[in-house]
Amino acid sequence: MPKEVIPAEQVANAVGQIVESMYFREANYLGTAQLAGPVVAASVAFGGTVNGSFCVALSPRIARELTADFLVAEPDDISGEQAVFTVRELANIVCGTVLAAWNPTATFDFDTPRDADRTAPVESFQYAFALDGARPEMAVDISFA
């Protein structure tokens, strides 16, 4: 069975729309890249027409900033727990949006988002994004079972 691949353009468009509509920020697609330093990551497993999982990782700084944007608060007032919740929710939304764009007629079931253990910068991510400047600080990995 051929390995499933979701075109980078669909992932980039979905992430760009989500980040802009929820956090009023611009996500610039960089391709495959490593995220330097520690990350806050969450994964969502999906099943249905095909099975797999999404992993979304953010630098701690961007996780706090996006949370602050969403809650209309200052980044310094955001707790680690709130930032983790934001990444879980972002993984959930990215998963739903990308799968709907990739296969609009399919029905998928999503698992509850879970914290993911990703070690940076050793691993590279399939789809990396810069939210400020050119440094990758957000990334998405998609794997199919």
Next chain:
Amino acid sequence: MTGMDVHIYEAGNGREATVVAASIRPHLVITDLNMPEMSGSELVSWLHADPCLKDTPVLVLSADQGKSRPRELIGAGAVAYLTKPATPEVLRRSLVAAMAGRASDGGAEFE
């Protein structure tokens, strides 16, 4: 919800939501679909089966954009199905429509 005269009660999952709903009898429930303990669809069915809560309008707000999902949830008793990311304006309009439907007892508008 800024500027709206509402009190918001939160629950961490569907199971907690049943406890909160039974306790305060809310005018409206907004729920996610994919939650630990009890899913949003189970919550909708639970609310619909409770004689005291069966008329409470439920808005489902989910990342699941599957085409058949809105029909399933509305068939189970939800009044609207919104996909994330939903803008504050869309959420506000749906909330107002759901409450108007409740007030007129004529059913809420579907999105």
